[in-house]
Amino acid sequence: DAKTTQPNSMESNEEEPVHLPCNHSTISGTDYIHWYRQLPSQGPEYVIHGLTSNVNNRMASLAIAEDRKSSTLILHRATLRDAAVYYCILRGVSGSGGYQKVTFGIGTKLQVIP
Amino acid sequence: EAGVAQSPRYKIIEKRQSVAFWCNPISGHATLYWYQQILGQGPKLLIQFQNNGVVDDSQLPKDRFSAERLKGVDSTLKIQPAKLEDSAVYLCASSLVQGRGTEAFFGQGTRLTVV
Numbered sequence: 001d002a003k004t005t006q007p008n009s010m011e012s013n014e015e016e017p018v019h020l021p022c023n024h025s026t027i028s029g030t031d032y033i034h035w036y037r038q039l040p041s042q043g044p045e046y047v048i049h050g051l052t053s054n055v056n057n058r059m060a061s062l063a064i065a066e067d068r069k070s071s072t073l074i075l076h077r078a079t080l081r082d083a084a085v086y087y088c089i090l091r092g093v094s095g096s097g098g099y100q101k102v103t104f105g106i107g108t109k110l111q112v113i114p
Numbered sequence: 115e116a117g118v119a120q121s122p123r124y125k126i127i128e129k130r131q132s133v134a135f136w137c138n139p140i141s142g143h144a145t146l147y148w149y150q151q152i153l154g155q156g157p158k159l160l161i162q163f164q165n166n167g168v169v170d171d172s173q174l175p176k177d178r179f180s181a182e183r184l185k186g187v188d189s190t191l192k193i194q195p196a197k198l199e200d201s202a203v204y205l206c207a208s209s210l211v212q213g214r215g216t217e218a219f220f221g222q223g224t225r226l227t228v229v
Contacts, residue, residue, distance in 0.1 A: 034217070043118075043205050043220030044157065087156060102147065102207070102218050104156035 004088045009109045012078045020073040020108055022088030027068050031092035035062065035073045037084040038107070044087065047073065083112045116140065118221035120206050126227045132194040135224045139187070139208030147218065148181055148191050149205040157205055163189065196228045 005023040012018040024033065034049040048055055048062045050071070055062040061074040075082055087107040119138040127133050139146050144165050149157035160179065162170040165186040174181070178197070183189040193200055203223040209216045 036218075041222075043207070043223050044218075045220065046217035049217065085156075103159060104149075106156050 004090060004105050006086075006088055006105060006108045008106065009111065011111045011113060012075075013113050014080060015077050018075040018078045018082070018110065020075075020086050020088075020110065021070065022072070023070045024088070024090055025069045027090055028092055031090040033062065033064060033068075033071050034089045034091050034102070035060070036087045036089065036104075037082075038087070039081075039084045044104070047086070049091070078110075078112045080112050080114065083110055085109050118206055118208055118219050120204075120221035120224055122224055123222065124225050124227075126229060127196055129198055129228050130195040132192065133196055133226060134190050134192045135204050135206075135226075137189045137191070137206030137221060139189070139206070140210075140219055143208035143210050143219075144186070145209045145211065145218075146183055146189050147205075147207040147209075148189070149207065151203045151205055151223070153202070160191070193226075196226075198228050201226055201228045 003026060032049050032051050035047040036044040037047050038044045048057050048060050050062045050064055052064060054064060063072045063074060085107040087104050089102060089104060091102060118140055121136050125133055146163040148160045150160050151157040158173060160174045161181045163183045166183045179193055181189060181191045191204060203225050205220055205223045207218045207220040209218045
């Protein structure tokens, strides 16, 4: 599986935008970029995904570099409820025959300061 | 829409005992995943089902872990016998299809403590 690299932790002030970076220099042309987040004592929760173009939804925006080797998850106004571990994941086709894994790294722990 | 249901939420057992976890995925979801999450780490995929067939169990310790998905719906994960290092949260997830653009939905997990 192609790997992703994220900072271990980040801080943000409440009500300010947050930009969470992810490097994925070995991404293949068919890999989707997914972001999940995990609040304390909860299972991971889907945030957003994209392939080549930037994406927006009610939770966040995803900015994908033109060469696709990096991406940034943007939370437009951080709230205390956004404090979580954010995982950047590449979802692609397995070499052995067509199924897609969802493989997590360590993620970025986001702390939101009131 | 009901989410992924898991039970029990918490379990404490002694080493060398057996334990089983149950998962009910979202209705109609063909793909089911079991993950192990050790404290401070990201979830690690143990096994992935497509309907009731296994498509990936490469990281499942098969000498002590087993999983099944009868009739392509509910699934159980069993550990027999448990070791201290099995203490972790066991997460079940499901997705509608296997598409790369498809999101996975997670349950709240079962926290296992082996003493």
